[in-house]
Amino acid sequence: MTTIDQPVRDLDLGLLSAALQGQLFLPGTPGYAERVTGWNVAVRRTPAAIVDVATAGDVSAVVRFAGINGLRVAVGATGHGAFSLDEPHLLINTTLLEECVVYPDGWARVGAGVRWQRVLDAAAPHGLAPLAGSAPNVGVVGYTTGGGYGPLARTLGVASDRVRAIEVVTGDGQARRVTAEDESGLFWALRGGKGALGIVTAIEFDLVRIPSIYAGALYYGGENTSKVLSAWREWAGRLPARATTSLAVLQLPAMPGVPEPLAGRMTVAVRFAWTGDPADGEAVLQPMRAVASTLIDAVNTIPYAALGAIHADPVDPMPVFERTGLLRDLPDEALDVIVAAAGPESRSPQVIVELRQLGGAIACHAAPSAVSNRDAAYSILTIGIDAPGIGEATRAHSEGLLGALSPWLTGGKLVNFAADGSTESAHRAYDSDALSRLGRLAAAYDPHGVLADALPIRRACAGI
Template identity: 50%
Template sequence: MTMTTDVTRGDVLRTLRDHVATHVALPGEPGYERCVPWNVAASVTPAAVVLATSPEDVAGTVRFAAAHGFTVTVQATGHGAVGVGPDAILVQTAAMKHCAVDVLSRTARVGAGARWQDVLDVATPHGLAPLCGSAPGVGVVGFLTGGGIGPLVRTVGLSSDHVRAFEVVTGEGRVLRATPDENADLFWGLRGGKATLGIVTAVEIDLLPIAEFYGGTVFFDGTDAGAVLHAWAAWCAGLPETVNTSLAIQQLPPLPGVPEALAGKMTVAVRYTALCDVAQAEQLLAPMRAAATPLLDTVGVMPYAAIGAVHGDPADPMPVTENHALLSQLTPDAVEALLAVAGPGSGSPQAIVELRMLGGALAREPRHRSAFCHRDAAFCVATIGLAVPEIVDMVAEHAAAVVAAVEPWSTGGQMPNFAPSYDPARAARVYSEDTLHWLAALADRYDPAGVLATGQVIRTRRG
């Protein structure tokens, strides 16, 4: 690119300020640093950053990009960031964090920049529960457009199944409302299709009357990993839908907030949530508490406002690399394969290797079908490693080895919100062939110029 072209490009981008009523930052200008995502390992260097405060800001940006040959991508927190290049304009929605709760209808209208913690803060004082994920710091919209696997998923189902409506900006720069009865094709595709069909500026969700739950985490020493994993796999087979559980082989660094008993060594965390009678919940957990001698047991009656404490996911930005697989079953041989590659003595560099039990309400089709696939998976395996330069390649290679180790039990599928990447083969793992076809066809309809064709979106392949 020549200097003349650079100057012309910059001059064109500066005129974006005439099309939106908010701050626009070009590289080197104040506000541009807002594009840095939560996952700081992702390279995010857009042509400009638009600090949107309204749907009109988003729509104006999209129309400008269409007229001048740019693409547009969106970011609220950047937990699922996969990188943004200099041909894209990034819409940063963090300022659009409004959240209004209607206690009588048990609903909330939530802006695109809100995090789940924002919704928890206003809903839980009324005894109402927003169906967030394990980390309350994650953005509401990104979580829901990816489906949403929360800590109560077996009991209440997919979080996006509880969405009532979206406000969305399409690739044509139109602001539309999507419900089961209005723009129903958009409503189908926005629940699971991520940003394929538009940039969501607000969402209306159900709030469930859940004031508290019985749950927390039982931690064991890594030397007991074999006994705990085998016990957990057998225990899962008899659990009712009122119970949700996951297991994590952890290697947490000695950082503030990490209990001394868990820091700097391998431990195993059995996470547990139950929506049933406390005595029954305690009885159901008893076999796992007896699987080995616990290092720490935090399980008890907890207010729903503390749902994030079950997993204890990190809140501060960090560089991470992830991988992921879905399993049809978790046999003793599958447990042994996982222990060999991620258990004691394996040399695993992963911070977390997680097994999450699925099924239950998740496995049933909701009243209004969506683009989310793979409801039939029984478990998922996820790896999370630190993507620091000295070890990033080793961590990524080992994560691939973990996924390969469980391949005999894998469905071949993945979920939209787990292990985001630019891998061109990923779409076929996340979606069925039929779903891919319909998402691509709808994208052609709502974004004919391909303005939103960047990042993890589905598009018709053209030669």
């Protein structure tokens, strides 16, 4: 690999640029600065060049150039899953790969630059629904290749289980079409292995026929945190398969887009999605409506395409630090830990402390893939601001909360949550068999170690 001491400027990037249908951007030139920063502006990357790829051939050209010249290749579109990378590298921007076709018989083909809201809107006229995530502004490919746990996951399963085919450029520069029948090992790895096995240019997946859902969130004052959390745990444990739920303790700033009753104070949101008859969903939700007075009751029948309203995730770039874990159980003692760390008397610096109930279809009927940790009962995620003056407190608080919950943690994590590029993260995201298999496949399909997203897995397998 090229080292920091070997100036990247000595490489003939003009030769690469001439081979592209897309466009190459160098540091200091117009267009570079706005492309180098993704959604999490705390992530540091200074690529030697950024390439807006227009075709799969462009991706192959970049990967081959990197391999010849000892560079890594990172990839992104929205930047939600990016992690800091100090090594010399090229950054592929897939935004121009914008193909989006929905077939009325129940499937879609989507380019790597497409975000979920576009697919949601394209599928809606046919009464069809993709297994999108809680934030429709996120890219389809990164979300799906990381497993894809959406706000209806307990009912519909994870997005990667619906994949039919993937078109990918592997680390050797070869463009491949991968299905369960053709290159089955690579197909297994790409569904859950994120970008470790290649740079996806297009993906095909099945849709479900759900035109509308009974869904949204109930928002309570933060003073009710303990009461709501305890009631939610008991209520969620009795939910039928048609329901998916999560809970979040929020401290949202007073800013445009934040409803006045929620701004500048602690609140608790109970998210709910129901795929059956709305009247039945209303009856199922009633016990939570009765727990305490709500500041906002935003649960109603909505078009499936309005899925993003359930979590109302922020879309504007910000500097954040995330910490995550998986829980095997949520006993009273664990609830006490969460209330003490994130409740109204805690002085918590976190913007969000979230619990998602797992189980259901997540753990059942799973097609073989690299997705691991399907047996967890809940996930927990903290999101706080990572900026000078507060970042240290955010990090310490996150580590303290997860440490206090350690008696009930499985040791695992979901791939798409809290990406940091560490070997520890790779060990937590995959069981030992999946990690070993991913490492072997990465070595076979990327013999020169070009793909930056494979580094955590390769280093974990090497014991680094």
